[in-house]
Amino acid sequence: MKKRAALLSGTLLLGMVPALFAPAPVSAASPSPFTVDVSNAYRPVTHVASGSLYGLAEEGRPANDLIAPTHPKMFTQMAPGGQQLPNGETKPVGDALKVAPIAKRNGAEVTIRMPDIYPDFPYKWVSWDDWYGKVDQIVKARLDSGADNIYGYEIWNEPDGTWDTNKAGSFNEGWEKTYLRIKQQDTTTKIIGPSITHYNEGWLKDFLTYARDHHVLPDIISWHELGAPEGYYVDGPAPQYISSHISAYRALEKQLGISPRLISINEYGVISEQAVPGNMTRYIAQFERSGVDTANIAFWFRPGRLSNLVTANGEKNGAWWLYKWYGDMSGxxxxxxxPNPQALDLDGIASVNDSKQQVDVVFGGGTGNHTIVIKSLNALSAFSGTASVKLESTPWYGVDTPVSEPTTVFTGNVAIQNGQITIPVTDMKPSSGYHVTITPGAQSDITRYEAEKANVQGASVLSSNHASSSSYVGRIDHPDSYVEFTVNAPAAGNYNLTVGYANGGSSTSQQSLSVNGAEATTLNYPATGGWLDAADGAAIQQQIALKEGSNTIRLTKAGSGYAELDYIQLQQLGSFKQRVEAEDAKVQGARIVNSSFASNDRFVGNIDNNDSSVTFSVYAPAAGTYKMDVGYANGTNATSTHTLTINGQAQDAVSYPTTGGWTANVPNFGTRQIVTVSVNLKQGDNTIVLGKGNGYAELDYIEVY
Known part of the structure; x- marks a missing residue:
């Protein structure tokens, strides 16, 4: 599919978590763990899902240094001599043979999509003489090119929706005619098909039966995975059913007496999740575990962008880093x-490289707290006692918002117990992607500190599979009970402190927090539904100031109730910058909408009535004048406005120039843009309200700095 699109642009928030200036409880839900079994290797690393449809446009678009790190396996591109003008292009781009050298130098093959020689989509059938002429032209060009990285000829694209039966006859007969025409001239290059819009077993059974009986079976079987209800490309993602589709197809092969074919899912991902890291991991995991040969990210937007991994200015966005991590996998x-195989939830992939003695895990799609369990690490000779763990994350701020590097969430040493380690990951965002690197031995630049390794007074070190590194501190029951951590700060400044804990009581418990012996602050621990001996914990966050070098962080029993401590985690904060997504604000008289072209995969639209508003809470470290970026879309033909109120005081209206389209229109060639205004804030919490003004505008996020 193609020619259905939207565009976003914005600014950058690098390597930071939102600055949290008061304890913020993370969901206490305790889902089943996401498990990786190091001893269960099921196929070599080939990066099956790293390619894209129309991902290459021409030399330098995208640049080689953007292509190579993703280790693409296959691209699907327009037939040589094609006249497609995809999504507003002024000249044909992505000719398969013209970009084949680009693909080859980056280790990839190319599929020739034959019907894209036509200028229109859906295709407009002319005649059989015309089609035969085009087939001959394509095959001759392919043979004359001498290219040795052609994956195959894709005879037709989405015949269940684009084949003109009235003019061309039945597709099965048309397939046979085209197949034989190709094979008369080229007996070597593989033939791919039928490339239907979705897995349709009845349709495939009819096609394969005909192809078997007429000796024109495809060398590579293909279909698209574009959501549910089956084939609905705008929304309704359902990658959790891919494995059942592939199992059903393999059963169909056996039923029909057909030898196993390579499987190419040459378009995947619905528009609402296009390139969003947390969503893409679900597809990749299904394709890898199910044994497909190749898979291409669908094309909904602009060619030459690796299907939305690259911004309009040729920069890396949040999705690029996910595919770079995938590309880095080896072995x-x-x-x-x-944890929930039949749900839209956390999923991912993992690899082991025996020569490097390294395990890599790429995952996403989860919300809140999750636990990653790495089993059978003792299958690797270099692992004994302790594993070094690094966790990174990559955000989704929209297709045209660059992300120069992923965020290091933590680095730490995790004890290996019974051949496995347990890694808690807190406050996951469903749109973000995550990467864990596990190597042998200990590291010195740790940012996660286990409670059982701290100075424990008046409490007990206990064991549990629900705890980070399988141990925790409990029975912190007395006024003089405390756990004191000695931590190292690379520089003086503000840090985000995450405290992993459990509170199995029925109400909130307290501990006091003291940094370097200074006056204590009270931390509140909401109930988690169980103690760590029987259930996973949760986490709260608090900003603290540290000096360069060694620091002490003491947590002491205080107030009523009880809490157990699992670990603390530190993340350095840069200069003040706070980003708040509109969908996370208080939304009144408007609607939260899913869109892959919005930051964090959602925005607020239908701010259409006089009482419509979006209320943001922003903390300012000091009173003063700040800049505020507002991410928005204005699909009208004139400037629109929102009223602006700060801490109850009316300000000048915020004006939004037209952007050429709405955020989630299909097709949409507008762009999400930003306006920057000055705002006067007081120290501490501030309330910023944007409400309906003149015209109409959608809100994506605000960022104050």
């Missing part, structure tokens, strides 16, 4: 088991 794929 063998190892089995992963998601």
């Amino acid at each position: 063998q794929m190892i089995m992963t088991t998601p």
Whole structure:
């Protein structure tokens, strides 16, 4: 599919978590863990899902240094001599043979999509003589090119929706005619098909039966995975059903007596989740575990962008880093088991490289707290006692918002217990992607500190599979009970402190927090539904100031109730900058909408009535004048406005020039843009309200700095 699109642009928030200036409880839900089994290798690393449809446009678009790190396996591109003008292009781009050298130098093959020689989509059938002429032209060009990285000829694209039966006859007969025409001239290049819009077993059975009986079976079987209800490309993602589709197809092959074909899912991902890291991991995991040969990210927007991994200005966005992590994998794929295999939830992939003695895990799609369990680490000779763990994350701020590097969430040493380690990941965002690197031995630049390794007074070190590193501190029951951590700060400044804990009581418990012996602050621990001996914990966050070098962080029993401590985690904060997504604000008289072209995969639209408003809470470290970026879309043909109120005081209206389209229109060639205004804030919490003014505008986020 193609020619259905939207565009966003914005600014950058690098390597930071939102500055949290008061304890913020993370969801206390305790889902089943996401499990990686190092001993269960199921296929070599080939990066099956790293390619894209129309991902290459021409030399330099995208640049080689953007292509190579993703280790693409296959691109699907327009037939040579094609006249497609995809999504507003002024000249044909992505000719398969013209970009084949680009693909080859980056280790990839190319599929020739034959019907894209036509200028229109859906295709307009002319005649059989015309089609035969085009087939001959394509095959001759392919043979004359001498290209040795052609994956195959894709005879037709989405015949269940684009084949003109009235003019061309039945597709099965048309397939046979085209197949034989190709094979008369080229007996070597593989033939791919039928490339239907979605897995349709009845349709495939009819096609394969005909192809078997007429000796024109495709060398590579293909279909698209574009959501549910089946084939609905705008929304309704359902990658959790891909494995059942592939199992059903393999059963169909056996039923029909057909030898196993390579499987190419040459378009995947619905518009609402296009390139969003947390969503893409679900597809990749299904393709890897199910044994497909190749898979291409669908094309909904602009060619030459690796299907939305690259911004309009040729920069890396948040999705690019996910595919770079995937591209970095080497060795063998190892089995992963998601907590909810039949749901749109956390999923991912993992690999092990025996020569490097390294395990890599790429995952996403989860919300809140999750636990990653790495089993059978003792299958690797270099692992003994302690594993070094690094966790990174990559955000989704929209297709045209660059992200220069991923965020290091933590680095730490985790004890290996019974051959496995347990890694808690807190406050996951469903649109973000995550990467864990596990190597042998200990590291010195840790940012996660285990409670059982701290100075424990008046409490007990206990064991549990629900705890980070399988141990925690409990029975912190007396006024003089405390756990004191000695931490190292690379520089003086503000840090985000995450405290992993459990509170199995029925109400909030307290501890006091003291940094370097200074006056204590009270931390509140909401109930988690169980103690760590029987259930996963949760986490709260608090900003603290540290000096360069060694610091002490003491947590002491205080107030009523009880809490157990699992770990603390530190993340350095840069200069003040706070981003608040509109969908996370208080929304009144408007609607939260899913869109892959919005930051964090959602925005607020239908701010249409006089009482419509979006209320943001922003903390300012000091009173003064700040800049505020507002991400918005204005699909009208004139400037629109929102009223602006700060701490109850009316300000000048915010004006939004037209952007050429709305955020989630299909097709949409507008752009999400930003306006920057000055705002006067008081120290501490501030309330910023944007309400309906003149005209109409959608809100994506605000960022104050």
